[in-house]
Amino acid sequence: MSQRNSKARPARPAAGKKGRRDAHKDAAGRVHLAVHRDPASGNERVALRSPVFREAWQNDVATAAANTAYAVLRGEPSVEGAIELARNAMEATSRLAAGLLARAPGGSVACRAGCDHCCHQAVGVTPPEALAIVDHLRTTLSNAALAHVARRVAERHERTRGLPSAERFSPDHPCPFLESGRCSIYEVRPLACRGMNSLDAAECATRLRDPEARAAFLAGGAGSRSFMEPIRAFHAISAGLQLSLSELFRLDMRPLELTAAVHLLLTGPGSLADAWMRGQRPFEPARGADQGKDPGLGEPSGALGLAPGRDP
Numbered sequence: 535m536s537q538r539n540s541k542a543r544p545a546r547p548a549a550g551k552k553g554r555r556d557a558h559k560d561a562a563g564r565v566h567l568a569v570h571r572d573p574a575s576g577n578e579r580v581a582l583r584s585p586v587f588r589e590a591w592q593n594d595v596a597t598a599a600a601n602t603a604y605a606v607l608r609g610e611p612s613v614e615g616a617i618e619l620a621r622n623a624m625e626a627t628s629r630l631a632a633g634l635l636a637r638a639p640g641g642s643v644a645c646r647a648g649c650d651h652c653c654h655q656a657v658g659v660t661p662p663e664a665l666a667i668v669d670h671l672r673t674t675l676s677n678a679a680l681a682h683v684a685r686r687v688a689e690r691h692e693r694t695r696g697l698p699s700a701e702r703f704s705p706d707h708p709c710p711f712l713e714s715g716r717c718s719i720y721e722v723r724p725l726a727c728r729g730m731n732s733l734d735a736a737e738c739a740t741r742l743r744d745p746e747a748r749a750a751f752l753a754g755g756a757g758s759r760s761f762m763e764p765i766r767a768f769h770a771i772s773a774g775l776q777l778s779l780s781e782l783f784r785l786d787m788r789p790l791e792l793t794a795a796v797h798l799l800l801t802g803p804g805s806l807a808d809a810w811m812r813g814q815r816p817f818e819p820a821r822g823a824d825q826g827k828d829p830g831l832g833e834p835s836g837a838l839g840l841a842p843g844r845d846p
């Protein structure tokens with residue numbers, strides 16, 4: 535991937551009220567962030583213009599993630615910086631999720647190594663996450679191993695491209711990174727995978743593998759039981775990342791479908807990441823079949839719980 539020393543436009547928020555700069559509006563005219571500059575010190579900090587989550591702690595986490603993104607990318611934004619940012623968000627999500635999981639009633643969270651029921655569905659990722667995953671593959675695998683992974687991703691992409699999320703949820707469509715029941719990219723797994731958890735592994739198995747239970751689940755009649763706090767943490771960090779990069783750096787942060795995004799990066803032109811950093815939309819083919827309906831593949835604003843009062 536040609537991604538070293540790539541440059542993008544630095545943040546240029548429009549001038550707003552005294553001491554505050556407004557961020558770039560999205561296509562719907564929405565803006566969630568403002569950059570405040572301390573006149574005495576010259577220090578800048580990013581703040582939410584108004585709460586976007588019901589839970590105050592989620593707003594704090596989203597603001598912290600937005601500030602981290604602003605600090606990492608401002609000045610000389612690069613693909614390398616975006617990868618660093620994704621890694622940072624991945625580690626922060628895992629740390630936060632682990633702390634929250636530790637507060638769950640003893641033994642209530644059923645997730646264990648080797649349990650892979652939730653790895654058979656469409657997974658949403660932001661462009662920095664996809665770039666970090668491909669960078670990890672390129673830097674840790676031999677040429678032969680990378681070619682093997684690329685073939686598997688291509689084969690899974692061929693079978694799943696164009697399928698709506700409801701049809702992706704199937705034992706026939708395991709994630710291409712699932713190997714012998716374990717995640718082969720655990721170190722750089724998407725943010726969504728880090729927040730995911732279940733209170734009942736048997737329920738997960740039945741829902742995935744029993745056609746009637748799966749149909750009932752997909753019809754909305756039978757939900758899954760999860761410990762919500764780690765999922766809320768993932769949403770907050772992802773929202774801060776998405777809002778900061780889209781509103782302060784004008785980058786296309788619409789979530790992508792994991793398999794399609796990795797396939798595109800492994801087979802597309804080497805200039806793809808640079809084009810994204812220039813504000814273009816080269817990831818459009820990896821947007822997924824029904825991103826408008828799947829909350830995991832939603833817009834950076836207006837989805838992922840960003841509408842005030844929405845849950846999670």
Ligand code: SF4
Pocket residue numbers: 652653654657709710711712713716717718719720723724727
């Ligand atoms: S990336 Fe890893 S954890 Fe996430 S769905 Fe794929 S195999 Fe499962």
